[in-house]
Amino acid sequence: MAEMAEGSLPHGGRLRAAAHHWRIPLQHWLDLSTGINPQGWPVPELPPTAWQRLPEEEDGLVMAMSAYFGTAPILPVPGSQAAIQALPRLWATSRVGIVSPTYAEHAQAWRRAGHAVREIGFDDVERHLPMLDVLVVVNPDNPSGALRPLAQLQAWRAGLAARGGCLVVDEAFIDATPAHSLIAEAGRPGLVLLRSLGKFWGLAGLRCGFVLGPRTIIDALHDEVGPWALSHPARWVAQRALADAAWQASTRERLQRDSARLADLLAANGLESTSGCALFRWLPLGRARELHDHCARKAILVRHFPEPPHTGIRIGLPADEAGWEKLADVLGAWQP
Amino acid sequence: MAEMAEGSLPHGGRLRAAAHHWRIPLQHWLDLSTGINPQGWPVPELPPTAWQRLPEEEDGLVMAMSAYFGTAPILPVPGSQAAIQALPRLWATSRVGIVSPTYAEHAQAWRRAGHAVREIGFDDVERHLPMLDVLVVVNPDNPSGALRPLAQLQAWRAGLAARGGCLVVDEAFIDATPAHSLIAEAGRPGLVLLRSLGKFWGLAGLRCGFVLGPRTIIDALHDEVGPWALSHPARWVAQRALADAAWQASTRERLQRDSARLADLLAANGLESTSGCALFRWLPLGRARELHDHCARKAILVRHFPEPPHTGIRIGLPADEAGWEKLADVLGAWQP
Numbered sequence: 001m002a003e004m005a006e007g008s009l010p011h012g013g014r015l016r017a018a019a020h021h022w023r024i025p026l027q028h029w030l031d032l033s034t035g036i037n038p039q040g041w042p043v044p045e046l047p048p049t050a051w052q053r054l055p056e057e058e059d060g061l062v063m064a065m066s067a068y069f070g071t072a073p074i075l076p077v078p079g080s081q082a083a084i085q086a087l088p089r090l091w092a093t094s095r096v097g098i099v100s101p102t103y104a105e106h107a108q109a110w111r112r113a114g115h116a117v118r119e120i121g122f123d124d125v126e127r128h129l130p131m132l133d134v135l136v137v138v139n140p141d142n143p144s145g146a147l148r149p150l151a152q153l154q155a156w157r158a159g160l161a162a163r164g165g166c167l168v169v170d171e172a173f174i175d176a177t178p179a180h181s182l183i184a185e186a187g188r189p190g191l192v193l194l195r196s197l198g199k200f201w202g203l204a205g206l207r208c209g210f211v212l213g214p215r216t217i218i219d220a221l222h223d224e225v226g227p228w229a230l231s232h233p234a235r236w237v238a239q240r241a242l243a244d245a246a247w248q249a250s251t252r253e254r255l256q257r258d259s260a261r262l263a264d265l266l267a268a269n270g271l272e273s274t275s276g277c278a279l280f281r282w283l284p285l286g287r288a289r290e291l292h293d294h295c296a297r298k299a300i301l302v303r304h305f306p307e308p309p310h311t312g313i314r315i316g317l318p319a320d321e322a323g324w325e326k327l328a329d330v331l332g333a334w335q336p
Numbered sequence: 337m338a339e340m341a342e343g344s345l346p347h348g349g350r351l352r353a354a355a356h357h358w359r360i361p362l363q364h365w366l367d368l369s370t371g372i373n374p375q376g377w378p379v380p381e382l383p384p385t386a387w388q389r390l391p392e393e394e395d396g397l398v399m400a401m402s403a404y405f406g407t408a409p410i411l412p413v414p415g416s417q418a419a420i421q422a423l424p425r426l427w428a429t430s431r432v433g434i435v436s437p438t439y440a441e442h443a444q445a446w447r448r449a450g451h452a453v454r455e456i457g458f459d460d461v462e463r464h465l466p467m468l469d470v471l472v473v474v475n476p477d478n479p480s481g482a483l484r485p486l487a488q489l490q491a492w493r494a495g496l497a498a499r500g501g502c503l504v505v506d507e508a509f510i511d512a513t514p515a516h517s518l519i520a521e522a523g524r525p526g527l528v529l530l531r532s533l534g535k536f537w538g539l540a541g542l543r544c545g546f547v548l549g550p551r552t553i554i555d556a557l558h559d560e561v562g563p564w565a566l567s568h569p570a571r572w573v574a575q576r577a578l579a580d581a582a583w584q585a586s587t588r589e590r591l592q593r594d595s596a597r598l599a600d601l602l603a604a605n606g607l608e609s610t611s612g613c614a615l616f617r618w619l620p621l622g623r624a625r626e627l628h629d630h631c632a633r634k635a636i637l638v639r640h641f642p643e644p645p646h647t648g649i650r651i652g653l654p655a656d657e658a659g660w661e662k663l664a665d666v667l668g669a670w671q672p
Contacts, residue, residue, distance in 0.1 A: 016394045040388040045381050051573070052376040054540045058352045078414050078543070078565065085562040105562075112559070204390045205568025207414070223448070226421040226441075229414065232541025233569055237387070 040202020072187030080209030161190025270336030376538020408523030497526025606672030
């Protein structure tokens, strides 16, 4: 069935496949293969109307988005992935640079739409910028977790905007570190920001993301995705999650603490994570496959990136003390 | 905000706007403006993982779809509207016929994608068929509720398929009358079927639809919509709703009964509905605007189609006896 082709690029979160492959029942696994907050925003029971009625525009989501993101033009989308798929269709054939290696769906989507895509190391952007119409940056990067300097991104936006170009920044993982976001620039010419409820809020199943940008781009994207693109449950949950400032504040603290704890635990076992963000750490590692398999045999799923020269492991946060203990045990048995 | 542009075509279900316009509080309204089953499938409380985890392919939805729809290639999509938006992108510039008047999003989507669209009356299809690459039919039609003869549709499919063309049948409202579906032909060359959980199951908020067709089309559509297009809650609910045969059987009976009751009530008040399906009735009416306003002043929202020569009112089913009584009162005060 077509279902089987889903995610033609390999992705994290494929726990069922791992359980099958390693012949360990699903419920025994500790899934650290994603960068998703394992203690997500607690979704209350929904009113029946959220399932039954078409979502309506005047439901309060617009106000909640304004309060959290500010008043730049914004479009809620069914997952930031939906925006990644649709955005490239808004440009005539263009020269597109993707700061790489990074989340592979960006390059794939721009190529699919017929653009000339080049993947560029962060340090090479300056050199390529004059030859680009669009530049895509993931910040913090995925899988490295590297935070990109704001001043640098601002300069690139200005350079691109001056000649009608555009900087696209995927900020899916930024909410734990909001000071690093370009959100204050949202709505300015030549800047598109992608945000998500999937990572920081831990609501990846919900499929809810946001695109901020100049009015013309947001309107065109809206036409592209069509009416009722976002489910009513997603709208209902989103406006409450965006408004829950107390949960957001305590979650930011907890994630920073847990991320530091994870870096320490890795280092204590001879695994130096050279970079990371609040939601995951990155281990560049020649023996990445070995470490992945070592963990999997003990029912811990981490994310293996096999492509040289950037082989490595991305590892997310355990949800609870039992998870931390299990991870400590398994890493303790690793021979660095 | 961009939100405000949502649904650039007018649609039913805009209850908040009506409540505002007629200055009657939201909770006083009886909304008959959609063709959505007002007693939808009862959604139980979801497990937290449905919100938190990315949807996975091996979750049982494939089996549930096969059991309900059969084993033709199928893709679940975030609402059949998402398929309406994406399908036209799979064809090179084509000559597309839309059996009209009908649900206006079809023509808009094919035009947007650059195709040459002509809107054709049902009786004129034969004459135009040799000049078409794609023909779109809504069955039962919306808003007329007319059921199209299966043999006719089968012949058109065969004619189109013989020269590489395609018949697209939007069966969003078919589930109450499954014998009228082309589902037994699903997977054959030159046939694409759109189905939905929104209408019969009354789960319009969920945004869950299905596309059945030849493998090549389903795979291409899958690439077009990308990974995780369907939310995890939608997948979780869909597989349970599709498997609930007892609810489906009793709902089919109830809807047929209620639709007949609605036709009788309309006729008793001098309003002859010339056509309709299990979920709504159609009143072709020169004074459609007047009837709409008459109902709205009493806080009943019906759907007004203002375009001559097809002006009319589409009216859905009340959810309960209180709704039936209110409708009877308001129709009783109408001067035909």
